[in-house]
Each structure stands twice: as structure tokens, then as C-alpha cells.
Amino acid sequence: MYPIDFFWRAADRWPANIAIDAPAGPIRYDALAVRVSALAAALLARDPAPQSRVGICAGNSSDHIAALLAVLACGKVWVPLNPKSTRPEIRRIVDATEPSILIADAGGAALLDGAPGQRLRCGDEGGSAPGIATLAELAGRHAGAPRPGFDLQPDATQAIKFTGGTTGAPKGVMQPYRAWMANIANQIHAWGFDQNERYIVAAPITHGTSTYLLPVLAQGGCHVLLDGAGAEAVRTAFRERGGTACFMPPTLVYMLMALPGASRADFPHLRRLIYGGAPMPPEKIREVRDFFGPVLGTTYGQTEAPQILTVMRPDDFIDARNWTSVGVAGWFSDVAIMAPDGHLLPAGEVGEVVARGDLLMSGYWRLPGKTSETIVDGWLHTGDRGLLDERGYLHLKDRLKDMVITGGFNVYPVDVENALGQHPAVHECSVFGVPDEKWGEAVQAAVELRPGQQVSEAELVAFVRERLGPVQTPKRIHFHASLPRSPVGKVLKTAVRERALAGGAEPASHPDNKQ
CATH class of the missing domain: 3.30.300.30 (ANL, C-terminal domain)
Structure with a gap:
């Protein structure tokens, strides 16, 4: 079984459910499955080689989601390209990963100017350049194509995501199939996603939102795309389109609370407000819980161990002792604290956070030396400093290099x-x-x-x-x-x-x- 199989099974089980609620109109599971099959066939026609890379540089859209699912469906490797990045940074990633196909919307196309690779247009805003097919055109040409199959091992690469470079030059993290499978199972277990879920897509698909894409779809839920940008668009989606869950950085949470006239009534169906990407101080946690109620949750992970090494569910926030914590270890992962000499420390002692298990990356793209420095004897060295309390809750202190002496x-x-x-x-x-x-x-x-x-x-x-x-x-x-x-x-x-x-x-x- 592969990550895309969660989507295929959901499409068979809930064909009439809405998979994507976009400003242009809803897309049912059966229609999305047909479109993904057609686009997967189109990608294979352009490049039949398994595990070749496909870069996608686009904002959040139904076309972006369909393109990503198509990449997963045909055994290729997804390379997300941040459309808010710079042209030199995008080019550096493209040159490093050598995608055979590049998919971009109008904004992303400008960032990819001059980069090698076959081009496809995502979305129809502004039309397409001569000789560059749109995804809509390709879906029409390959309409009725069967769902493709492939045979790859659990350690085969599903995505290459680049780190933010906080500890040096950004590195391409090879996320294997087993890590994606572990993430999907963990997200469903942690948040209880079901077919009534309406997940507000507030963060970029190229970043943390991608780890929620398949968990929600696996359960027959719906991804709600914003009509506009910013905090006001997010509030409108919750208030008028039945949003039940969302992942966002703490900054956006604070912005929602600060909107003119904002109240809990603007979020009538919200049951999971998941923050990540940065810590939330205890006093902020108090303010957020006072405003939104007992719906706050968080996870801890890295690109090298995507999203959910540990999880704090809303029930965990009832105990204020946990407000400095990022939760307990999720399924398929061990989390421990290690001393500089390599021995594991007992509860209450501060050291480096290390992890092992299915969620881990297979390594850094074409950087075996960096890989061997980061994964030692099966343990991923996160570069974060923290402690585990006697109950197994992880409390982060900071990046090792950020500690001030x-x-x-x-x-x-x-x-x-x-x-x-x-x-x-x-x-x-x-x-x-x-x-x-x-x-x-x-x-x-x-x-x-x-x-x-x-x-x-x-x-x-x-x-x-x-x-x-x-x-x-x-x-x-x-x-x-x-x-x-x-x-x-x-x-x-x-x-x-x-x-x-x-x-x-x-x-x-x-x-x-x-x-």
C-alpha cells in the first residue's frame, strides 16, 4: 500500500462526498479521482521513468491539489517549490533535484524562468505560454485513463522537501513512503478526522498543509480553499463555509483574534485548531483557549520527521503543566533525550532531542556525509534541546545553536x-x-x-x-x-x-x- 491508496479507497467509498470546496465550485471525490488518474497518465506520457522528480510551484488551488495527487499516483517524487520564494532559491532547488517536469501557475512560472524541464501550467489565470499545456487540457486528453500502478519499496522516496536552512545551507530531505504512511496514520489517530471534516487550507500546500492533505481525504473529508488571502479570508471560511479544523502558525491565530469584532461565534463548527512552525508561549495559550475554547492542539516534527513526532491534543491542554510541552510521542516513533557522549538521559534532564522509527527521512538528497552526521545508529539528531518529563511529555528549550551561554x-x-x-x-x-x-x-x-x-x-x-x-x-x-x-x-x-x-x-x- 502507498500513500495515494488512501485517496483511491476514499473515492471508492465516498464518491459523492465533496473532496475540495473551492471558490470556483465544489469537486466531488469521484470527479477528483477521474482527474487525478488522467493527470497521472499525462505525467507518465511525458516521462515514464519511475521516481523521476516533478516540481510544483503554485499557490493553493484545486489544480495544485490534483497535480500533487497525480505525482503521488504515478510513482514519481514530489518537489515542492515555494511560490513566495525568490528566483535564485527556486533555481537552486531545481538544479539540485533535476525535475523532468515543472508545474507552475502564473506566479510560479515567472520564478521558473530559464530553469530546465518540461513545463505544464497549473490553473488558467492569464492563460498559458505557447507550447505549454494546461492541466485542464491534459486531463481532457487523457480522460478515462485507468489508475496507474507501480511497485516501489517503503524506503523509496515520495517527496524531496528542502529545510529552511536554520542550521546552515538548506538541504533536500528525502521523505520515504513509510514516513508518509506513518504521518497519515498519526494525523487521523491524533485528530479524529472523519467524513464530516471541513479542513480550512490556510497554510501553503508547499509547507505544513501538505501533511494534512491525505489524512483528511483518507477519511472522506473536505479541503476548503480560501476565497482571498489573509486572516479575514480565513475567518470568512470558518464562519460561512463550516470549517471544522485548520493548521496554521501562531501568528495567524493571533491575527484572527485581533480582527475587528472577532468572537468565538465566527468559528461555529471549529473543533481542532492546530498550530505549528513556532512555539506558543503559555500566556498566549491561555489567551487562545479563552477565546476559542478547548480546541487547541499542536505537534512537533521536522522536515526530517514530518509534522508529528509528538502531539498535544486539546485534552492535553486541560492540564496547565503541559503548556510548555509539545506533547507525547506519536505512533511509529521513539523520542528520547541524548547527552553529547551519546547516552540517553533520564526524565527531567536537558539534552538533544533524538528520534527513531518509521517517520524518519531516508537521508539528504545527494549529501551522504550530512545524512551520516544527522542519523547516527538509527537516531535522528534534531538539533533541538529539550527534556522529557516523568509522564513522557516533551518540553523543548531551543535549537542547540540558539542556546546562549x-x-x-x-x-x-x-x-x-x-x-x-x-x-x-x-x-x-x-x-x-x-x-x-x-x-x-x-x-x-x-x-x-x-x-x-x-x-x-x-x-x-x-x-x-x-x-x-x-x-x-x-x-x-x-x-x-x-x-x-x-x-x-x-x-x-x-x-x-x-x-x-x-x-x-x-x-x-x-x-x-x-x-
């Missing part, structure tokens, strides 16, 4: 961020270390305030000192109108730190921190 003391930025986040004026923050002649490294922070709020640097410093003591208190706080973020809304700590070192942050209200 100041005056001989270890400071975990997440602890300082959690303290700053308790101040009523603070919307979001990022804590980091900078070189310091006296301390080796000095703790500093960058802060984005809530609209209409004011607070001085000295006030925030005193606020943190009262809660954490002098060692963990920032020596300097930089104020930003808006913290730099990735295309999916994650605060870019490296960019924040570089801006601070360059003196590019906005000046503090009262730059009189004398500690």
Missing part, C-alpha cells in the same frame, strides 16, 4: 520568550545571543508590541528580571513595528539577530537599560 550560565531563549510574552503589551518576541566582551554572549530580545500599546525597554527588563532573575534578563531589547517573518509567518530569528547586530531595529522607547 552568558557568563558561564546556559540561557534558553524560549524561557525568556515565555516570560516576555506574559507582558500585556507584548504581541510577539524573539530572544537571541550576541557576542559580548564581558559575558561571552549577552542575552538580547526583539519585541513586537500589540497595536496601540506602549512600554519602555526598562519596564520590560524589570518585568523579566522579576520572573527569571538577572542572568536570563535581556541586556538590551529592540522594538520592531513588525518582526521579520518567513512566507508562512514564522519569526526569522537569524534575521532578527542580524538586524540587531547591524543596528537596524527601531529604537527603544527609553534606551536606558543600565543592567
Whole structure:
């Protein structure tokens, strides 16, 4: 069995269910299955070789979903290309993975200009360039094609996704069939998706949303595509189109709460609000639960172990002790804490988070040396620091490289961020270390305030000192109108730190921190 078989089985079981609710109209399972079969046949006609790569550079759309499913259906390897990226970065990924076919919408096509590979047009906005077929045209040409079959091993590659490069140059992560199968089973088990699910597609399909695509479809549920962009479009989808579940970064959660006139009544059918991609401080968790009710959940994973190494279900958030946790290990994975010398640490001790099991990548694309550095004796070294409590809940501290050693003391930025986040004026923050002649490294922070709020640097410093003591208190706080973020809304700590070192942050209200 392969990941695509979950979709085929659902199409046979629930042919009349709506698989995609798009602004242009709904698409039933039976119609989507016919379209996916036709597009898979078209891809094989263009390149019959198994495991050849297909790059897709497009925004969220029904065409994008159908194209992705078609890639999975014909035994090829999906290479997601972020349409909000830059042309040099897209070209670097294309040159590294050498896709034989590139599928793009109008915006993505501009980013792929000059790149090698056969071209196909996703969507019909703006038409297509001469000689480049649209997916609609190909589906018509191959209408009635049977569902293709292939024979590949569980460790064969289903996707090559590139890391964000937080620990060096981005690397192509080879996600095998077994990892996708483990993810699908874990998501269904964790969230209880069923045929009544209406999943709001708020995050890009090229990123975290892709890990929810098949779990929802496997259960006969529906993916709801936004009519527009931004928080208001998300609220409208929940309020008017029956949204029941969604995955999004914490930033978008906060934006929904801050919309004019926003209330829980805007989300009448919501039962699973899953955040990821960045931590949510305990005080924010309290605010979100007060607003939305007991629907909050989260997962922890990496591109190297997609999405769901650990899971925190809404019931886990009832106990406030868990608010600094990312949950317990999911199915098919072991999660442990390892010391630098390689031995596993007991509950309560801080070390590197390591994992093993079916969810792990098979390696980095054409980088065997990096693979052997990251997977050692079957354990994936995540680069994250944390601890497991006596109940098996994982509490993350920070990336190993992000830990600040100041005056001989270890400071975990997440602890300082959690303290700053308790101040009523603070919307979001990022804590980091900078070189310091006296301390080796000095703790500093960058802060984005809530609209209409004011607070001085000295006030925030005193606020943190009262809660954490002098060692963990920032020596300097930089104020930003808006913290730099990735295309999916994650605060870019490296960019924040570089801006601070360059003196590019906005000046503090009262730059009189004398500690």
C-alpha cells in the first residue's frame, strides 16, 4: 500500500462526498479521482521513468491539489517549490533535484524562468505560454485513463522537501513512503478526522498543509480553499463555509483574534485548531483557549520527521503543566533525550532531542556525509534541546545553536520568550545571543508590541528580571513595528539577530537599560 491508496479507497467509498470546496465550485471525490488518474497518465506520457522528480510551484488551488495527487499516483517524487520564494532559491532547488517536469501557475512560472524541464501550467489565470499545456487540457486528453500502478519499496522516496536552512545551507530531505504512511496514520489517530471534516487550507500546500492533505481525504473529508488571502479570508471560511479544523502558525491565530469584532461565534463548527512552525508561549495559550475554547492542539516534527513526532491534543491542554510541552510521542516513533557522549538521559534532564522509527527521512538528497552526521545508529539528531518529563511529555528549550551561554550560565531563549510574552503589551518576541566582551554572549530580545500599546525597554527588563532573575534578563531589547517573518509567518530569528547586530531595529522607547 502507498500513500495515494488512501485517496483511491476514499473515492471508492465516498464518491459523492465533496473532496475540495473551492471558490470556483465544489469537486466531488469521484470527479477528483477521474482527474487525478488522467493527470497521472499525462505525467507518465511525458516521462515514464519511475521516481523521476516533478516540481510544483503554485499557490493553493484545486489544480495544485490534483497535480500533487497525480505525482503521488504515478510513482514519481514530489518537489515542492515555494511560490513566495525568490528566483535564485527556486533555481537552486531545481538544479539540485533535476525535475523532468515543472508545474507552475502564473506566479510560479515567472520564478521558473530559464530553469530546465518540461513545463505544464497549473490553473488558467492569464492563460498559458505557447507550447505549454494546461492541466485542464491534459486531463481532457487523457480522460478515462485507468489508475496507474507501480511497485516501489517503503524506503523509496515520495517527496524531496528542502529545510529552511536554520542550521546552515538548506538541504533536500528525502521523505520515504513509510514516513508518509506513518504521518497519515498519526494525523487521523491524533485528530479524529472523519467524513464530516471541513479542513480550512490556510497554510501553503508547499509547507505544513501538505501533511494534512491525505489524512483528511483518507477519511472522506473536505479541503476548503480560501476565497482571498489573509486572516479575514480565513475567518470568512470558518464562519460561512463550516470549517471544522485548520493548521496554521501562531501568528495567524493571533491575527484572527485581533480582527475587528472577532468572537468565538465566527468559528461555529471549529473543533481542532492546530498550530505549528513556532512555539506558543503559555500566556498566549491561555489567551487562545479563552477565546476559542478547548480546541487547541499542536505537534512537533521536522522536515526530517514530518509534522508529528509528538502531539498535544486539546485534552492535553486541560492540564496547565503541559503548556510548555509539545506533547507525547506519536505512533511509529521513539523520542528520547541524548547527552553529547551519546547516552540517553533520564526524565527531567536537558539534552538533544533524538528520534527513531518509521517517520524518519531516508537521508539528504545527494549529501551522504550530512545524512551520516544527522542519523547516527538509527537516531535522528534534531538539533533541538529539550527534556522529557516523568509522564513522557516533551518540553523543548531551543535549537542547540540558539542556546546562549552568558557568563558561564546556559540561557534558553524560549524561557525568556515565555516570560516576555506574559507582558500585556507584548504581541510577539524573539530572544537571541550576541557576542559580548564581558559575558561571552549577552542575552538580547526583539519585541513586537500589540497595536496601540506602549512600554519602555526598562519596564520590560524589570518585568523579566522579576520572573527569571538577572542572568536570563535581556541586556538590551529592540522594538520592531513588525518582526521579520518567513512566507508562512514564522519569526526569522537569524534575521532578527542580524538586524540587531547591524543596528537596524527601531529604537527603544527609553534606551536606558543600565543592567
